[in-house]
Amino acid sequence: MNYRDCILMSTQRGLDVFNYYMPFKVIPKKKFKSPFYHDTKPSCHIYLDTKTGYYRYKDFGESQYSGDCFWFVATMFNYDMKRDFRLILSKIDRDLGLHISMADPNFKSEVKAVPFRKPQPSGxxxxxxxxxxxxxxxxxxxxxxxxxxxxxxxxxxxxxxxxxxxxxxxxxxxxxxxxxxxxxxxxxxxxxxxxxxxxxxxxxxxxxxxxxxxxxxxxxxxxxxxxxxxxxxxxxxxxxxxxxxxxxxxxxxxxxxxxxxxxxxxxxxxxxxxxxxxxxxxxxxxxxxxxxxxxxxxxxxxxxxxxxxxxxxxxxxxxxxxxxxxxxxxxxxxxAEEINNLFLSIIKEKHEQTASLLKCCELDYDNPPELSRMVVGVNGVPIGSCGNLLCVTGGEGVGKSHYISSIVAGALSEEELDKDMTLGLDIARNKNQKAVLLFDTEQSEAQLYKNVSTILKRSGFDAKPDYFHPVYMTAMARNERLTLIRDALDMLYYRHKGIQIVVIDGVADLVRSANDEQESISIVDDLYKLADIYNTCIVCVLHFVPNGFKLRGHLGSELQRKSSGILSIEKDEIGNFSMVKAMKVRDGSPLDVPLMKFGWDKEKDMFVYLGEKSKDEKEKWKETELKDVAKGIFKHEGAMPYTRLVSLVMENMDVKERTAKKYVSIMKERGIITQFGDSNYNMGKL
The missing domain is CATH 3.40.1360.10 (Dna Topoisomerase Vi A Subunit; Chain: A, domain 2)
Structure with missing residues (x-):
């Protein structure tokens, strides 16, 4: 029997060797993560090879990492299997205390250490x-x-x-x-x-x-x-x-x-x-x-x-x-400080390009930027501002296009329009006649013409002003639409010395699928950059039905994350009017924004503002919304501590911690949730 076989017989056919060098106890056929590289999930195991009768290592993710216990030691300690095989045998013998080479003189001659680099002698x-x-x-x-x-x-x-x-x-x-x-x-x-x-x-x-x-x-x-x-x-x-x-x-x-x-x-x-x-x-x-x-x-x-x-x-x-x-x-x-400085100089050289970019983007606190100008608001609360996105969403037949028409009308006017014309919104006046762009991705040229006529009627124009640019995009391929929007903003920004507002009626038609995560992130990032570059507010109309405080699909999620405000339009079938509620307000709480109503007026041949819902109606709506949020949270989880509840409210309602704590307090006051123990909460009996 040779030296190799003696080691195998003395180590339970190699299993003891794997156990000695592994950082955990090896259980044959139980999968584990590779010790040789970053493994995201268990893909390796040790098994008994029935052909050879010895234990072997098998990696199902990287087939080159497979072999017997001698291969394993060679790979672990960077030995060459051919050149250093005797050294591998000797190392196993020594580390595991087998004393095989000492027990049998026939094996001693096979063990030979690899020499260190030999220093040069002087004589x-x-x-x-x-x-x-x-x-x-x-x-x-x-x-x-x-x-x-x-x-x-x-x-x-x-x-x-x-x-x-x-x-x-x-x-x-x-x-x-x-x-x-x-x-x-x-x-x-x-x-x-x-x-x-x-x-x-x-x-x-x-x-x-x-x-x-x-x-x-x-x-x-x-x-x-x-x-x-x-x-x-x-x-x-x-x-x-x-x-x-x-x-x-x-x-x-x-x-x-x-x-x-x-x-x-x-x-x-x-x-x-x-x-x-x-x-x-x-x-x-x-x-x-x-x-x-x-x-x-x-x-x-x-x-x-x-x-x-x-x-x-x-x-x-x-x-x-x-x-x-x-x-x-x-x-x-x-x-040591000099060594640190040398290291910093290496890092600076490595990240020279990043440092240049960082310098351009880093906030100059001593020279504060101009405050973002409000373009669209409600009772003085900013909903859409320059450099940001505003999302308007709702289902079919709720009056989204007419609501958008009121925003465009207000943005065209050199004087601030009455709320009856803007359906309850505060729209910044366009005293310098900056460009107003309306991109419609869904409606025909004829329907867009009709909508523009209503816009001009609301804003008091007899003819379309030169700085108003309505564009129908139904005949264009989806992959061409964003390019047109990008080029139009660049051209018209210089022609009209600025852009007052941009409305994209049907933002989902800029992508192949609103459920494509990568494409959705990319399109929203592009629009957000355009809003910042041209210092304007881009209104994105999303033809989705929102679910509570969340927008559907990856496009909806990304818009919810990046928009400064979200307005949702719903149909009130009993009152035969449309209701506008705030789903997100970056500088405040959406539940503190009034519920606005608008409906059709036959005499005026357009939608008109019907005022705000009463305080009682608003409180009832607020309670209903908070009940839905609480049901959604406790549906998937049982009782939870206060900090966990606040975190989930922030996540579900897309609000900051202070607002989430306020909502938790309201839920508790109205019996939507109940507290037990020191700080645990559960769903109340509704």
Missing amino acids: TETAKISTTSKNVTKKAKVTEKSFSETELRYWAKYGIDKETLCRFNVTSAHRYSNVNDEGKPYSFMSSESEPMFAYHVGSNLKVYRPFSKPRFLYASSSGSDYIFGMEQLPTRDNIVFITGGEKDVMSLSAHGFNAITFNSETANVPKTILERLKRRFKHIVLLYDMDETGVKCSREIQMANAELGLLRMELPLDGTKEHKDVSDFFAGGGT
């Missing part, structure tokens, strides 16, 4: 010294001692104190002994002039001799799992630095930064490790030495991992032996 004597990790597990030995004052002074110049050394598991080494490649023993002793320090990283032990050659010695087998500083990182933070050495990591940490290093600057940086760091840190910054090798390596790593958006920081050092890394920077008087 023939040191050339014979083994500076690799080959056989060091057996032969190398390190004895330790307490830190001397001289050693602590050495670290102190980099800002590293004894507490930092202990936190990173760094000790003072007294003696290092090993055998060279020829089997001859040798050793090094620490002294005041030639100190030695031991870096402990998991099962890896690396000896550092700052003033001697070779500078690095190894006292245990190690591979690509050597990452100094990884254990000391927080779970999440903004920045993590990747540096070229252990001293740099501790120096950065001592100054308040997160940092790690691999075995050397030229070591391969595993993409899997970078991906994990990216999930934990907002920015990964490469901070390598400023010599030719360090600069080259950091650039290559950044380019090789472009999709991860790694940043590079260059220090103001000349790159010579004593002035090349971040620990030299701190030793020379550099400060």
Whole structure:
């Protein structure tokens, strides 16, 4: 039986290996999220392969992530399955404490560690010294001692104190002994002039001799799992630095930064490790030495991992032996604030275009903008204003087109029209004869002509003024209509030195489907931008029947979110008139806006204003609306605390928190809801 099979037989056919390296207990055939990449839902499982008789890993979302326990360890620790297979076997044996190689001498010869990068010796004597990790597990030995004052002074110049050394598991080494490649023993002793320090990283032990050659010695087998500083990182933070050495990591940490290093600057940086760091840190910054090798390596790593958006920081050092890394920077008087400033300059350069755009859009508080001018209001309450959208909605036959005609008539007049002509609305007068645009997407040319005649009659014009532009769009393709509206606004804005109001009668006909979320968001965004660019109010007529305080469809939802006001027209069959109620008022409560009535007058051959509903009628309507809202909320949820109830009222009625709290208070007063306990609420007995 070979080494591989012995491991499988000793680990329940590989199941124990998966369990050891997984962050949770593995249950065969139970799905879990991938540990190798960001997985949105469980798509992996461990199963017993009946053909081989061993457990395997299967990823149904990414088929390349599938294999046995040896493949799993290789992928987890960035090993090459062919080149490093013996190292993989050895790692499993060592980590799980199987002791297979020790139990059978036939297996020992198969275990061979991958060596570290070999430091360059300075002469023939040191050339014979083994500076690799080959056989060091057996032969190398390190004895330790307490830190001397001289050693602590050495670290102190980099800002590293004894507490930092202990936190990173760094000790003072007294003696290092090993055998060279020829089997001859040798050793090094620490002294005041030639100190030695031991870096402990998991099962890896690396000896550092700052003033001697070779500078690095190894006292245990190690591979690509050597990452100094990884254990000391927080779970999440903004920045993590990747540096070229252990001293740099501790120096950065001592100054308040997160940092790690691999075995050397030229070591391969595993993409899997970078991906994990990216999930934990907002920015990964490469901070390598400023010599030719360090600069080259950091650039290559950044380019090789472009999709991860790694940043590079260059220090103001000349790159010579004593002035090349971040620990030299701190030793020379550099400060944490300077590192922060260097980082900010990198961020500024990265977001240069964004910064330019931000400067254009950022509020200049010392130069306040002009107040948005009210175009349409009710009793002094703004419903539609410049730079905003106003939505008018209702079902078939409720008089929407006639109501819109009254708004257009008021916008045409140079004098403020009487409310009888504007059906109860306050419409800003057009004293400078700015452009008034009416786009009709549903009615024929003949019907539009009839509507325009009524508009002119309301506004007191005998002929159509030059600044009034009614446009019928029924003959145009839907995808051409917005382009025409956009171009017309641009052209007429300059011709008439401004735009008073824009009415789109049938805004749903600008899109293929009012239930297409992406298209609805896009069209409303475009209209909102046009209102802002041309400093006008765009009235969007939506031929939907609203449901309580909500508009139907994605287009309705988006208009509800972006509009400054929403007016809903309903038919009162008993009174044979139409009623207008406010569904949304950005600067107030919709339930505080009066209910307006209008109906047909045969003598005047047009709709006329019939006044406001009485206070009692309005209170009854308010109570009915609040009952419907409460029923909708408690239909899907049982009893709930006050904060949850307020949140749902805000969501269902599209109002701010203060208004929602007012509505909850009214519901409680009128017995629509009841309170029990300290702060729980339920539906009342209606």
